[in-house]
Amino acid sequence: MSSKSGSDKVFLYRKFDLQALCRRASALRRGVPCVCDPEQHPASGSFNWAVFISFEDGVRWVFRAPHPRDFMPEEQAEKLLASEAATLRYLKAHSDIPVPEVYEYCASSDNDIGVPFILMNEAPGRPLxxxxxxxxxxxxxxxxxxxxxxxxxxxxxxxxxxxxxxxxxxxxxxxxxxxxxxxxxxxxxxxxxxxxxxxxxxxxxxxxxxxxxxxxxxxxxxxxxxxSPNCFVAPIPTPVEYQSSIQCKKAVGLWNDFVTIGNKIDTANNRVDYVVVADALRDILRTLELxxxxxxxxxxxxxxxxxxxxxxxxxxxxxxxxxxxxxxxxxxxxxxxxxxxxxxxxxxxxxxxxxxxxxxxxxxxxxxxxxxxxxxxxxxxxxxxxxxxxxxxxxxxxxxxxxxxxxxxxxRGSDQDMGQYFLQKRCLPHYITLYNEVHEEDPPILEIEEEEKDYFRDKDFRKAIAMKLTLVSDWKRQYAEIQEPRLRENMFVASPVLWKWIHAFVQDWKEMLDRSTPEIRGEIE
CATH class of the missing domain: 3.90.1200 (Aminoglycoside 3'-phosphotransferase; Chain: A, domain 2)
Structure with a gap:
């Protein structure tokens, strides 16, 4: 049995005591010998990794532990592991729903193996x-x-x-x-x-x-x-909305161009739109009968x-x-x-x-x-x-x-137009004040412009389309304290219809271009 060698693939995500793991697994099966191949590549998901233990009689168990991820501190990961193990045991005890059987778990690193873990049987069958x-x-x-x-x-x-x-x-x-x-x-x-x-x-x-x-x-x-990547008025194009994967890819490219101008996602306009959504949901849920x-x-x-x-x-x-x-x-x-x-x-x-x-x-x-x-x-x-x-x-x-x-x-049915609701909310002092507060945390203008410059390098035509679309959307004046008439009397939403229309326009434009300008044609391909 291998020790905690840095060259063993089994330790790809985290070091642990392999010998202690096998001793514990064997003891749980009343001494049936087992091995855990140190050269196996651990299976991995978003939050956990797993390795397989093989017993002498052909039985296989799964040893699963949380990833040391920056986006989920160990304390939270351990809490999730403890709750999942308890849920699986509850299901085994109170239903016949097919779930893995948990033989042992420890929700902290304070054990002889050295990591939080769940020991369970290998799921029969194959993933759907x-x-x-x-x-x-x-x-x-x-x-x-x-x-x-x-x-x-x-x-x-x-x-x-x-x-x-x-x-x-x-x-x-x-x-x-x-x-x-x-x-x-x-x-x-x-x-x-x-x-x-x-x-x-x-x-x-x-x-x-x-x-x-x-x-x-x-x-x-x-x-x-x-x-990111959530932009309320500009949902990411998905394949089901388009006739081909190529058409969808073009739409995603146009979407990326649009949200890059002004860093539309993680800045104040988009954030306050979501706050408006939250406030609307709070009102809806007070009377909604699901x-x-x-x-x-x-x-x-x-x-x-x-x-x-x-x-x-x-x-x-x-x-x-x-x-x-x-x-x-x-x-x-x-x-x-x-x-x-x-x-x-x-x-x-x-x-x-x-x-x-x-x-x-x-x-x-x-x-x-x-x-x-x-x-x-x-x-x-x-x-x-x-x-x-x-x-x-x-x-x-x-x-x-x-x-x-x-x-x-x-x-709400047709009692109130959703677009008009948003336009009205964007004019209220409360949301304009909130916009100004959130805007203070936005990246500096020079930083945003530098990101745009890097993104649109050698893509002048695409940048021109994205900037025109930004102007038409009235993006920069959504929560602005201005008295003059706005460009739009309705709510801007970047729907599949918009991306299809722009794609058709680009195709027509390409056909009109003189063959002596290959650099522009290449840019909009």
Whole structure:
């Protein structure tokens, strides 16, 4: 058995006592010998890394530990690890939902191995991400019938989660063999630096407290934390909005040009727009009635049912759900939303929502009051509002404008135009004062201009388009104290229609260029 040699690949992310790990694993299996190959390359995710332990009888375990990341201090990572381990043990004890079995965990470095860890069994099957969607020419996409089968099973699992109820909203921890809800470690409370914010963290006794905390996190995030790449009025183009990957790539290029002028993302105009969104959400949530069948208690929730965290066998039977970091109890409406597939932020197409709903309904015992079947179906069909709200409040999406528009339409309908609402708010003294305060923290003008110069080097034509678009957007005067008429009487939003129009204009312009100017043609290719 190797010691902590710096040349061993197993120590890529962190040094630990390999021999102590094997001794501990072997002892947990009553002396069955095991090895941990020091030349294996650790598996790695955003927050954790893992290595595999092989026992003499063919059994394999996973040893998982937090990454030493700058964006997540060790204290917070250890807290997340402890809660995830407790959640997995609770699920094993109170349900038949397929999750890894935790044999031992230690949420601090104060142990013989030298790092915080979870020891669990290897998840059977393969990650759904391996074949959900074609990523290479030689890799076929999963058939629709198989996708339907998987969604139906996820619906049934969601029903089972809906039966694991708590009287508060928070995350599970284990103490002296019993489970207890403590502070909420949801994505919206922890990620993107939000663990630093001084906000209520629960456990929350009501949905109102929970949402108020998330809105506070959203608002403070907008004012003080990095928000890149989120630009409220300029959502990043996504492939589903374009006919080809080439067209989408062109749109992303135009988007990059636009947000580079004036450093539009992490500066005051964009930040205050998000504060306006936060204040609007706070008002909306006071009266918004999200569908719930059993209000007053709160179900357990997997916060990231993406294709990476769903394991299936060759017949597309779900064999394991992994990565329960950031798990908590939540309002029922959030549980009754569609999973994001293949990735957390992806909205499930309507065709695949049907088998999810049908799978949920089919899992309800036949002895249940028939009225509940209809209530659940109605709640599930309205789940996209809660889906949009949860992604928006966590700033987990690149489509914030669209998400807010969905929530606004559900809550306000056509009673008030959303664009006019923003224009009115931007004129209020409160937001102009806030803009001036936030603007003081913006990067110096010379620094921004230098970044523009580097970005647009040899790209004069593209820079001219981005500057014209900035002028048309009235960007620099959104929160300015000016009396003269503004250029715009409506709210500027960089939608797919805009990028397609500019792309068409550029194509027409290229055709008009004289062949003697290849340098310009090359720049706008």
């Amino acid at each position: 991400s391996n074949f959900w969607k074609a990523s290479e020419a030689f890799q076929p996409s999963l058939e629709t019938a198989k996708k339907n089968k998987i969604l139906s099973q996820l619906g049934a699992i969601t029903w089972k989660l809906s039966q694991l109820r708590f009287d508060k909203i928070g995350s599970l921890f284990e103490e002296a063999g019993s489970f207890e809800l403590k502070e909420c470690l949801s994505r919206g409370h922890m990620l993107r630096g939000r663990y630093l914010l001084e906000i209520p963290r629960g456990p929350f006794v009501s949905e109102t407290e929970f949402y108020d905390s998330l809105v506070s996190a959203f608002s403070e995030h907008a004012e003080t934390l990095p928000i 569908p719930a069948v059993n209000p007053g208690t709160f179900p357990l929730h997997h916060p990231d049912l993406s294709a990476n965290n769903i394991f299936v066998d060759d017949d597309c039977n779900i064999t394991c759900l992994i990565d329960w970091s950031f798990a908590s109890s939540i309002p029922e409406a959030t549980l009754l939303t569609m999973p994001g597939l293949p990735q957390y932020g992806d909205e499930l197409c309507p065709q695949l929502q049907i088998p999810f709903i049908d799978g949920f309904i089919a899992a309800i015992p036949e002895s249940t009051d028939q009225k509940l079947f209809q209530k659940y179906r109605e709640s599930l069909e309205l789940g996209q509002v809660a889906w949009a709200l949860s992604r928006l409040l966590s700033l987990d999406s690149i489509r914030d404008y669209n998400l807010f528009a969905n929530v606004w339409q559900f809550a």
